[in-house]
Amino acid sequence: MCLWYEVAAWEAQRIRLRAWNHVDPVHPLRARGRLPALALCEYGAQAMAVHGGLLARGQGGRAAAGVLVALREVELAVARIDNLAGALEGEAELVAASDASQQYAFRIHHGGRLLASGRAAAMLL
Numbered sequence: 001m002c003l004w005y006e007v008a009a010w011e012a013q014r015i016r017l018r019a020w021n022h023v024d025p026v027h028p029l030r031a032r033g034r035l036p037a038l039a040l041c042e043y044g045a046q047a048m049a050v051h052g053g054l055l056a057r058g059q060g061g062r063a064a065a066g067v068l069v070a071l072r073e074v075e076l077a078v079a080r081i082d083n084l085a086g087a088l089e090g091e092a093e094l095v096a097a098s099d100a101s102q103q104y105a106f107r108i109h110h111g112g113r114l115l116a117s118g119r120a121a122a123m124l125l
Contacts, residue, residue: 001028003046004090007054014093015051019043022081022088035082040116041071044106047092048120052102066102066122074118084110100124 004017021027022035029039045068056063081088089109096103101123108116 003043004050007050008089010051010054012055012094014091015047015054017047017050017090017092018087019090020087022084027082030082034080036080037076037078037116040076040081040088040108041074041118041120043088043090043108044092044104044116044118045120045122047090047106048102048104048122051092051094051104064124066124068120069101069123070119070121072119072121074116076116077113078115081110081115086111088115095119 003021004019005021006018008016008018010016027035029035029042049063049066052066053063090106092104092106094102095105101121103119103121105119106117107114
C-alpha cells in the first residue's frame with residue numbers, strides 16, 4: 001500500500017508530498033465507510049519511508065526495510081479526512097538517523113490547514 005501520489009520536493013533533511021486518495025471509497029484504511037484522521041499517522045510514516053528510499057537511491061543503494069516502533073506528540077485537528085476535497089500535503093523532516101533507526105517529524109496539511117503533526121521512529125532491519 002502506497003498512500004502518497006506525488007513527491008513535490010525533497011532534499012537531504014526533508015520531503016514534501018501530495019495525495020488525493022483520502023476520498024477514495026475503497027481506501028485501504030477506511031473503516032465503517034469513513035477514513036479516520038488517525039490514518040494520517042500512516043501517511044506520516046510513509047513519508048519517512050519515501051524519503052529514506054530517495055536518500056538511499058541517491059547514494060546508489062536501496063533503503064533498508066523498517067518497522068514503525070513509536071509515535072510521539074501526535075496531534076489531530078479533525079476526526080476524519082474522507083470528507084475533505086482536494087489534496088493532502090505532507091511534510092517529513094529527518095530528526096535523527098543511524099544504521100539502526102530513523103526519527104522524523106511529520107505534518108499533514110489540507111488547504112493550508114494543519115490536520116496532523118507528530119514524531120515517528122522506525123527501527124531498520
